[in-house]
Amino acid sequence: MSTASFGDSASGAGCLDITYRLYQDDDSKLEQVTAPADTLAHDPSAPAWGLALAPGLPAAQRSAALAELFCLPTDEPLPAGAAEEGAPLQPRFSGVLLMTAASVRSSSVAPIGVPGDQPGAQRNIGGGEWGRYAPRDTGKPGTLERRIFLQENGRDISPWHDIPLRNSDGTINMVCEIPKDTTAKLEVATGEEGTPIKQDVKKGKPRFYHEPIPWNYGMLPQTWEDPQHCDAALGNLTGDNDPVDVVELSGVQLAAGSVHRVRALGAFAMIDEGELDWKVLCVRADLPLAERLHDIADIERELPGELERVMIWFRDYKIPDGKPPNAFGYGGAPLGASLAGRVISDTHALYQDLVSGARANDEALFLT
Incomplete structure (x- = not known):
């Protein structure tokens, strides 16, 4: 299992936040969470997580983020259509690792279609007594x-x-x-x-x-x-x-x-x-x-x-x-x-x- 760390993004804004959608085998959406990508790891055997980067993200920043997300060597091209703005993606991640992610640290990612979402709503999957x-x-x-x-x-x-x-x-x-x-x-x-x-x-x-x-x-x-x-x-x-x-x-x-x-x-x-x-x-x-x-x-x-x-x-x-x-x-x-x-x-x-x-x-x- 290899770690997908974004670290400092191309824009210098710090760690990107990624919004994921978890799908069941029949493609019915179950839940959505947001987490910093550097807390996640690539795991081919894990369930699929849908992803979409925020609209308006600079192309260079988007491409660099996606390359690290998919754990690709720098000379390997991204999956077809991956760098398109707002493109829905389905890389694979460990759900267990996702649940241990730290607090959201920026607002680089827009919510992706969960009924009842409020525009600009803050998201966090840690905080509080998370360290204990x-x-x-x-x-x-x-x-x-x-x-x-x-x-x-x-x-x-x-x-x-x-x-x-x-x-x-x-x-x-x-x-x-x-x-x-x-x-x-x-x-x-x-x-x-x-x-x-x-x-x-x-x-x-x-x-x-x-x-x-x-x-x-x-x-x-x-x-x-x-x-x-x-x-x-x-x-x-x-x-x-x-x-x-x-x-x-x-x-x-x-x-x-x-x-x-x-x-x-x-x-x-x-x-x-x-x-x-x-x-x-x-x-x-x-x-x-x-x-x-x-x-x-x-x-x-x-x-x-x-x-x-x-x-x-x-x-x-x-x-x-x-x-x-x-x-x-x-x-x-x-x-x-x-x-x-x-x-x-x-x-x-x-x-x-x-x-x-x-x-x-x-x-x-x-x-x-």
Whole structure:
């Protein structure tokens, strides 16, 4: 396997970013990610990744980038049509190596046709706690066999049990399950050994949203919505037997399996088929936007209409499956940061009761 490193590009702009589309054997598009090319390696046995360089890239820079991408000697011509502006390409890359790529460092590449993309949207597949935790992606994306394990110092760990909920700086940790602008419904498998991330199943097949989710979506480690615990403030609704869900609002795409420090801003009390399914709203703490977001009112000021968009999306996303809209407690109004913090503390306590044995593991979840 040979490394395809762009290094300093012909324009002197630094490492190029490449936008890839992963295709299944039937050419159905599954997901799109962006990464610096110098983190990738050429692997003829790996799945195909579609590629397109940004329009307007200088010809010399485009040709040099493509030559390194395909690991070609300097005297070997590019594949036919490869240097044409906006040409779609399908070199082959290792998906595992792609998932360990570092943060996006420039905006040299334009998004290529994923529904719901916003022009100029930032993308990132690392960041946060990336240096400490790294995903180990196994199996083919879009299949029931795929698992994303988390590693620390080269050792597999559980994203649910082995990552702390809180940090010393007052932030909390989020594990990204579903990257922004993707459709594969990924989730932590709480009943499997090691609790890896896997794709949800619907009628025996991998589950996909009917449209890309507009935000990064994930879970809070060491939390649990107990299906035997009644919430008196919400008509004695019980939990959905999962870790608490988080919706990350920065607009910067994260990677499935990446871990990030976030600040909780508020929460929606969603009711899904009679179960309480909290949606905690958060923002990555290492981004400038986080300096301006501390509570619900800040979201409305800095991101006008975002709260309503979140509520409507989660209310309606199951309608195409023939199911009714989801309901919300508190009249659909989001709770503020203080009450969201209480939700997080309460579900952390329920998790601790579960793993300590104070509450019987009747659901046969993986705890050791």
